[in-house]
Structures are given as structure tokens and as C-alpha cells.
Amino acid sequence: xxxxxxxxxxxxxxxxxxxxxxxxxxxxxxxxxxxxxxxxxxxxxxxxxxxxxxxxxxxxxxxxxxxxxxxxxxxxxxxxxxxxxxxxxxxxxxxxxxxxxxxxxxxxxxxxxxxxxxxxxxxxxxxxxxxxxxxxxxxxxxxxxxxxxxxxxxxxxxxxxxxxxxxxxxxxxxxxxxxxxxxxxxxxxxxxxxxxxxxxxxxxxxxxxxxxxxxx
Numbered sequence: 001x002x003x004x005x006x007x008x009x010x011x012x013x014x015x016x017x018x019x020x021x022x023x024x025x026x027x028x029x030x031x032x033x034x035x036x037x038x039x040x041x042x043x044x045x046x047x048x049x050x051x052x053x054x055x056x057x058x059x060x061x062x063x064x065x066x067x068x069x070x071x072x073x074x075x076x077x078x079x080x081x082x083x084x085x086x087x088x089x090x091x092x093x094x095x096x097x098x099x100x101x102x103x104x105x106x107x108x109x110x111x112x113x114x115x116x117x118x119x120x121x122x123x124x125x126x127x128x129x130x131x132x133x134x135x136x137x138x139x140x141x142x143x144x145x146x147x148x149x150x151x152x153x154x155x156x157x158x159x160x161x162x163x164x165x166x167x168x169x170x171x172x173x174x175x176x177x178x179x180x181x182x183x184x185x186x187x188x189x190x191x192x193x194x195x196x197x198x199x200x201x202x203x204x205x206x207x208x209x210x211x212x213x214x215x216x
Contacts, residue, residue, distance in 0.1 A: 036049065036062055037062065040061060040064075041066070043066070043067075044064075049062055049068075050065070050084075052071055052081055055077075055079070060176075082176055082177045083154065083157060086174045086175065086178065087174075088170070089149060089172060089173060093146045094146070094147075098142060099164065101139040101142075102140065102143075103133055107162075107166075108124060108164070109123065109125075109133065109161075109162050110122075110123055110160060110161045110179040111140070111160045112156065112157075112160070112176060112179075113155040114156060119137075120137070120140050122134075123179075125186040127187060128187070130180065153173070157176050158173060158174070158176060159173075159174055159179050160173060160174075161173075161178070161179055165203070168207075172210065185203070186202070
């Protein structure tokens, strides 16, 4: 089971349904049939391209090389460039009690530092999109002390991605766009109360692909 009874969450602030974003995607849909385009300057981009996260809305934007370079390292910018590298934390240390103390109501979540909110944020996928869990600071600091690698998390653009579904215990340092892509897959494929067969296949395929990319 993916859920338990703890009512500790509230809707996240990712701008998935913002009217302007929907309109923008609708207007650009015809040109994207032929090629992907940069969301900032409309230049064509390849299948593999950079992303920029918009700090006020957490919206993920496609970026051409020039725009990606423009916003690299600009701490005061409206956008931040998302790194591409994913790392498996094979030696990650966390007990079941420590996980429970984080008050995340499901066994699939990601954690990142939001400079806008000036705090660590815990989000988990749901049929309605990303949902924020009320992360307790003391519990998180205890985990960071046991796993110093977390001190190097890049604010806004890199997250600790946790998969504890079933018997799985996997922990990654992952780009924030990959975390939100997982949210989108779950939102798209979820059916009924339990999610249905397809959504669990999609989740398994997502992590299989992530591990394959680590090996390449």
C-alpha cells in the first residue's frame, strides 16, 4: 500500500493548472508537433535538453543551450538551471522510525530546499499532483547528520528522491525535473482508489530507467 492514515499534508504549489501555463502550452502545441522549443526564447531544442525551474511557481521550463547558460550560477535570478546528473545513494542510512518521523503519508517522496520558502520541502505524488507534507525540522536534521551527502543538495534544483514502495529501499540525489516528471506520470495514469495496474507499472518503469541511466 502506498498510503496510510496520517492527515499531514496540503496541496503543493507547483503551477500545473495555472491558466496562463495551460494557454501557453495550447498556443505552442502546433509548433511542438514538429520540434521542441525553448520556453524562454522559442529557439528549437533537441530531445535531450536542459531545463530551468521558475522559482516562484516551481514550473519546469525547457531551455536552449544559450538560455540554460544565461541562468547558470545566477543566485538572484528568476530561474535556476536544473542539473542532469542522478546519483544512487547506495549507503544511505535511515531507519523506519526516522522515516515515520518525517510525517510523509506515503512511501514515495522527494525533499529539496526551497530558497523562496527558506526551508526544506517534502513533496509526494498524488492523483491531484504534488502534495506537500509537513516536514519536521528536527527529524530532517537527524537524517542529514547520518548522511552528510545531503548537505551538498543544490537548493531548488536537486532533491533527495525516496522510493520505499513495498520492499524497495532506494534513495537518489535527483534533478528536480525528474521528480516532477514522476509526479506527472502518477497523475496521468492513476485510476480509482488504489491507482490501478498501469500506474504501478509506470512507477516501476520510471525507476528502472533511472537505474539504467546510472549505469550508462
